[in-house]
Amino acid sequence: MAEGRRGPRVDRPRATAYDVLKAVRVDGAYANLVLPQLVARDRLAGRDAAFATELASGTIRRQGTYDAIIDACLDKPRLEAKVRDALRLGVHQLLAMRVPDHAAISTTVDLVRARIGPGPAGLVNAVLRKVAAHDLDAWVRRVAPDPSADPVGHAVVAHSHPRWVVEALAEALDAPGELDALLAADNDAPRVTLVARPGLATVDELVAAGGVARRDSRFAVDLPGGDPAGIPAVAEGRAGVQDAGSQQVALAMADAPLDGRDALWLDLCAGPGGKSALLAALAAERGAALLANERQVHRASLVDRGTRAARAGLVGVVAGDGTRPPWRPGTFDRVLVDAPCSGLGALRRRPEARWRREPGDLEALVPLQRALLGSALASVRPGGVVVYATCSPVVAETRDVVADALAARDDVRLEDQWQLWPHRDGTDAMYAATLRRQ
Missing domain, CATH: 3.40.50.150 (Vaccinia Virus protein VP39)
Structure with missing residues (x-):
């Protein structure tokens, strides 16, 4: 979409992701509910819809890590919230998505100019260029506490969870050595799993529509890709997500x-x-x-x-x-x-x-x-x-x-x-x- 005839062109999936972050922060929206609405509003489909979904959801999951990295690249860590939102989106592209550095930086700067104004554009460009100098693992080593001295503090930054959440999950987990694996799994996009409601739909019907049967529920089918709403059984309410x-x-x-x-x-x-x-x-x-x-x-x-x-x-x-x-x-x-x-x-x-x-x-x-x-x-x-x-x-x-x-x-x-x-x-x-x- 274009912001005015002479304004910078803004990549539509990135603009959608930015609007999701704004809705979550300003309106208290839930990302999993507002995302489909904004994707439909902006008429995204296929790769564009998938890109916007991963960019928005992944950025929100990892924002604790990204904030630590952003702050390490600032002389004064205080930022307007809307500028920080845009920076988080840029950092996620640089460190967690297969987006070339120049594309991640230039599209984020264009987004800032169009949605926020020209003032912060230079700062955003400078911060993202610093971020691009290292990969995610290197940044975690730089900004997270020493895991041997403060294992919880390290997990907080490395896996982007608040300290009290890390402590509560560690208490609940019956195998302390699996804590890092659990926190890492929280940052993975979940599978789309369907249920074949008995007497109304069958697992075979959902498998024929592209799903893969699971073993942990006799009615469960994972959907590797595509829109669940496009499956007749789901559209008719005989199956569901x-x-x-x-x-x-x-x-x-x-x-x-x-x-x-x-x-x-x-x-x-x-x-x-x-x-x-x-x-x-x-x-x-x-x-x-x-x-x-x-x-x-x-x-x-x-x-x-x-x-x-x-x-x-x-x-x-x-x-x-x-x-x-x-x-x-x-x-x-x-x-x-x-x-x-x-x-x-x-x-x-x-x-x-x-x-x-x-x-x-x-x-x-x-x-x-x-x-x-x-x-x-x-x-x-x-x-x-x-x-x-x-x-x-x-x-x-x-x-x-x-x-x-x-x-x-x-x-x-x-x-x-x-x-x-x-x-x-x-x-x-x-x-x-x-x-x-x-």
Whole structure:
């Protein structure tokens, strides 16, 4: 696109990526949601869409590392936020993408002139030329603390995670030697994984559309490339985009052994609806039915839209407070409580989350998680099962919440709990615990 008849020409994918960073910083947008909107607005497709996606998402993931490098190249580290956004985009092209140095520098300078003004253009040009003098590994050695003296500080810079996040993940990880691998995996773009909703689509259908079947969920197919919306099963709601770890959580609830009645299921925190759609399809096959509950009205509407193809297995979608449910105790045979959490297990997919979350957020989240699990246990019948899940591995949100529930009740038994990891399993770091009410 051109900024005025005489202004500098701005490369469209780079301009789109810049607008994504601005929306995330100024409007509090989520990159994975605003990216498709801006890509469509700017009519990007194919390589241009892929370039803009990697440039925006990769820059947000690695901005901690890039800020340390940028600051090392400045006499005065204070910069306008919009100039820093442009510099981060340029650094990502230089150090993490196959973009020639001259192209990365010149297009970033043009972007600055068009979107910010001519004033900062010389500074941006000078900083990026300094950055181009070394590769990423060399820069990390220059700007990160000595790993032998401050291993956490080194990881903070080398892998672009806030210190408290590094410490929380290290506490949760059962193999300390894998911490670097975990943090590195958080900076990899996630695979696009599809779910073939049973009775509506098949894995073979998705494989025929270009997917590759996975082994960790019997309904999961990785899509190596292309637009998922272009696959008929996805466009029709018979299949969907869903991480394999998320699928495993839903299956843990649906597949748990059960004696007696198995007619009514509950998804207590259903938004945005991926697990509900899978569970409703499974319920329909078994002659059961699912009630999807979501506190936020706009998210409940997302659940309603996302489960239309699986209506045969759905009682309905309600917008209600899961901690104060309107149904009677012991109503359900199976309950899933996918609790609101810090989201630190999905940092590949939500790149801005690591920069928005703070340790104090747990002070509000953990009591809510405890209340929701308590409500789920009250909602299930004796002999029924509850699966408590989070897309966070943080101990305070996972094992500690379950331990508190077990300590508070003598009619609940823990049957299983597990933790997935992106560097081991190629999924989000999902946690799940299966509890049975006795």
